[in-house]
Amino acid sequence: xxxxxxxxxxxxxxxxxxxxxxxxxxxxxxxxxxxxxxxxxxxxxxxxxxxxxxxxxxxxxxxxxxxxxxxxxxxxxxxxxxxxxxxxxxxxxxxxxxxxxxxxxxxxxxxxxxxxxxxxxxxxxxxxxxxxxxxxxxxxxxxxxxxxxxxxxxxxxxxxxxxxxxxxxxxxxxxxxxxxxxxxxxxxxxxxxxxxxxxxxxxxxxxxxxxxxxxxxxxxxxxxxxxxxxxxxxxxxxxxxxxxxxxxxxxxxxxxxxxxxxxxxxxxxxxxxxxxxxxxxxxxxxxxxxxxxxxxxxxxxxxxxxxxxxxxxxxxxxxxxxxxxxxxxxxxxxxxxxxxxxxxxxxxxxxxxxxxxxxxxxxxxxxxxxxxxxxxxxxxxxxxxxxxxxxxxxxxxxxxxxxxxxxxxxxxxxxxxxxxxxxxxxxxxxxxxxxxxxxxxxxxxxxxxxxxxxxxxxxxxxxxxxxxxxxxxxxxxxxxxxxxxxxxxxxx
Numbered sequence: 001x002x003x004x005x006x007x008x009x010x011x012x013x014x015x016x017x018x019x020x021x022x023x024x025x026x027x028x029x030x031x032x033x034x035x036x037x038x039x040x041x042x043x044x045x046x047x048x049x050x051x052x053x054x055x056x057x058x059x060x061x062x063x064x065x066x067x068x069x070x071x072x073x074x075x076x077x078x079x080x081x082x083x084x085x086x087x088x089x090x091x092x093x094x095x096x097x098x099x100x101x102x103x104x105x106x107x108x109x110x111x112x113x114x115x116x117x118x119x120x121x122x123x124x125x126x127x128x129x130x131x132x133x134x135x136x137x138x139x140x141x142x143x144x145x146x147x148x149x150x151x152x153x154x155x156x157x158x159x160x161x162x163x164x165x166x167x168x169x170x171x172x173x174x175x176x177x178x179x180x181x182x183x184x185x186x187x188x189x190x191x192x193x194x195x196x197x198x199x200x201x202x203x204x205x206x207x208x209x210x211x212x213x214x215x216x217x218x219x220x221x222x223x224x225x226x227x228x229x230x231x232x233x234x235x236x237x238x239x240x241x242x243x244x245x246x247x248x249x250x251x252x253x254x255x256x257x258x259x260x261x262x263x264x265x266x267x268x269x270x271x272x273x274x275x276x277x278x279x280x281x282x283x284x285x286x287x288x289x290x291x292x293x294x295x296x297x298x299x300x301x302x303x304x305x306x307x308x309x310x311x312x313x314x315x316x317x318x319x320x321x322x323x324x325x326x327x328x329x330x331x332x333x334x335x336x337x338x339x340x341x342x343x344x345x346x347x348x349x350x351x352x353x354x355x356x357x358x359x360x361x362x363x364x365x366x367x368x369x370x371x372x373x374x375x376x377x378x379x380x381x382x383x384x385x386x387x388x389x390x391x392x393x394x395x396x397x398x399x400x401x402x403x404x405x406x407x408x409x410x411x412x413x414x415x416x417x418x419x420x421x422x423x424x425x426x427x428x429x430x431x432x433x434x435x436x437x438x439x440x441x442x443x444x445x446x447x448x449x450x451x452x453x454x455x456x457x458x459x460x461x462x463x464x465x466x467x468x469x470x471x472x473x474x475x476x477x478x479x480x481x482x483x484x485x486x487x488x489x490x491x492x
Contacts, residue, residue, distance in 0.1 A: 005031040006040035010057060011048025013211055013248065014182075015081055016154070017162040019046045022080065022107055024151035029111050033153060038068060042076045042114060044100075047083030049177045051350045055083055062095040069097040076117050078102060078110070082181035086354060088125055103127040104182050105167075128183055152203065157402055159206040159440045165193055165232065166212030171251065173278075174289045174357035175318065175349065178213055185213070187220045190227045194236050201241035206440065207400060208242065214251035216259055230262035237266050243442060244268055244400060244425070249316075250275045252292050252300050260307040271308055272342075272427040275300070276316035280335030281328035284321055287361060294335065301339060312342040312388075312426035319377055320370030321349045322361030329373050336380050342388055342427065343453075344381045348374050382452040389428065389450035396460055397424045399445045401438045405431050430455045 005026050009019040022044065023033060037043050045061060048054040058079065069077055078100030079091050085103030092098060099117045102110060105128035113124040155161050169178045170185040197208055210232070212218055218229040227235075233245060245268050252275055263269050279285050282293050292300075304311055317332055336344060348370040351363045399422040408419040417433045422443075424430060431454055432445050438459075449456040 002030055002032045003041045004034045004039055005042045005044070006034050006037045007044040007046060008037075008061065009046045010054050011046070011050065011082070013162055013209065014164070014213075015046050015048060016156075017164055017211060018081060018104070018107055020151050020154035020162070021149055022046070022110060023154050024149040025108065025111060026114075027151060028149070029114075037065065040075070042078070044078045044080055044110075047079060047081040049082040049086050049181055049352065051347065052352075053350070055087075058083060059094055062098065066095070066097055074118075076100065076114050078113070080104075080107060080110075082177065085127055085181045086177060088127060092123065098123065100124045101127070150200070155205075157440070159204055160402070161200045161205045161208050162211050163193060163196055163200070163208050164188065164212070165210045165229075165247075166215060166218050169213040171214060171291065172289060172356070174287065174360065175321065175352065175355055177352045177355055180354055182213065185217065187212075187218050190220055190222075190232050190235055193232065194239075197236045197239050197242065201239050204241075204440075206242065206442075207244040207246065208236075210245065210247040212247070212249070214249065214254060215247045216250040216256070217254040228256070228258065230256070230258040233259075233262045233266055233269055237268050242268060244270055246270045246272065246427070248274045252277070252290075252297050255300050255304065257303070257307060260304060263311070264308045270425050270427060271311045272314075272425070273304055273308075273311060274314045274316075275304075277332075277335060277339075278316060278318050279321065279324075279328070280332035281324070284324055284328050284332075287322060287357070288318075289356070294331070297335075298339075310426065312428065313339070314342045314427070315339070315344045317344055317346045317377060318349050319346060319373040320365040322357055322363060322365070324349075324365055333377060333380055336377060336384060339384075340388060341381065341384060343385050344377075346374055346377050346381065385452040386450065389452065389455055392428065392447050392455055393450050394447065396444050396446050397428070397430065397455075397457075398442055399424055399430045399432075400442050401434070401440060403439050404436070424455075428455055429453065430457055432457045432459055434459050 047058050076099050080102045084101045088101045100113050106126035109126050116124050166187045168183040168185045220227045351358045401422040405419040405421040420434045421431050444460040445457040447455045447457040
């Protein structure tokens with residue numbers, strides 16, 4: 001019987017991609033993926049350190065496995081990723097039954113580490129050097145040689161894939177652990193990225209999402225010139241079989257006009273930008289060391305919409321950051337009301353040991369106030385999202401069908417049309433009825449209803465979809481026109 005692997009992933013798209021690469025490398029060693037930890041020979045947790053809740057979830061899971069490990073000492077238990085890089089000693093102290101602690105930059109060594117444990121070498125630690133100790137070349141080489149090993153079963157869907165274009169971060173926001181857990185900012189060679197995209201497209205991928213901590217700061221020295229993200233988008237755009245290109249996450253100060261022009265001019269690039277604001281108050285932004293003001297963010301947002309008509313923008317916000325007053329929080333509320341974000345991801349501030357904020361500022365906003373502010377901002381964003389979605393009622397939009405909706409998954413096996421879900425070129429989620437054979441295809445959907453989170457519509461039959469439709473097609477109707485006026489959002 002083959003060896004079995006269980007892996008649980010917590011955190012961002014970077015972690016999802018890391019887990020795909022881990023599974024790919026271990027499949028080559030004869031491992032078979034299982035969804036039952038008790039049935040596995042190797043049990044791995046790929047971790048996140050951005051919020052305390054994510055870490056405690058992993059410690060709880062490790063605690064539940066303590067007895068299982070005692071009964072089956074031959075099984076290998078590993079902790080991977082950001083939490084492993086940051087807290088290796090703490091992990092072994094709280095969970096001494098862990099066999100492997102492997103940081104983000106050393107995941108390619110996992111097969112070797114597992115073999116060492118099986119041979120009786122004891123607990124294995126594989127961590128990247130600290131930022132001040134590691135050469136950028138060493139870090140870059142480590143992750144570049146590892147990326148091509150892919151496992152399709154771990155992707156968002158068989159026709160969607162993540163492609164890392166950059167690792168690490170040099171921004172040093174005071175609340176963030178990423179610069180210490182993922183190291184200095186490094187951009188992959190564009191030739192390697194293009195080769196990986198060609199490989200993925202040849203395997204049936206229709207959509208790739210380019211990943212970077214601050215993806216729009218991508219830059220690679222080719223000797224005679226420096227290639228930026230706009231150039232990279234143009235390089236991969238004409239890849240045969242590829243239909244859509246996304247990229248996340250963007251840093252406001254690095255949103256150059258060349259990138260916005262590429263988003264506008266390249267038909268396969270989704271007209272969608274995720275640009276975290278984090279706060280609507282300048283003093284809070286200064287304590288966060290975000291390197292821009294609210295006025296700059298508003299100007300950047302206006303420039304995005306001017307250069308890319310119809311672009312959808314989403315954001316991130318942290319509420320309850322150190323010293324945030326009620327007045328400062330209300331400025332974040334004002335920004336959300338005015339900015340017209342498609343959606344926002346809103347988080348309560350959680351102090352992270354090892355960050356500058358934890359060293360410099362007291363966590364002085366009570367938890368109940370954080371919860372209330374979180375709910376208040378979510379409510380405001382819900383209203384803005386509803387208005388944004390309602391403007392699309394009466395439009396026809398292109399949808400890449402991703403699979404069955406959550407409701408349809410609960411009724412698996414039901415004959416006839418199923419409820420399907422997919423996304424538009426502006427990343428709006430659309431739900432509609434259709435045959436499962438549509439999964440993986442691009443269809444035209446007429447939008448008839450909207451909620452704050454979802455568009456509902458019907459497939460437009462008998463219509464061949466091309467790849468170059470850039471904006472929704474509005475159905476002519478005085479009623480629809482009046483509705484569009486009522487729900488229009490200010491473009492700031």
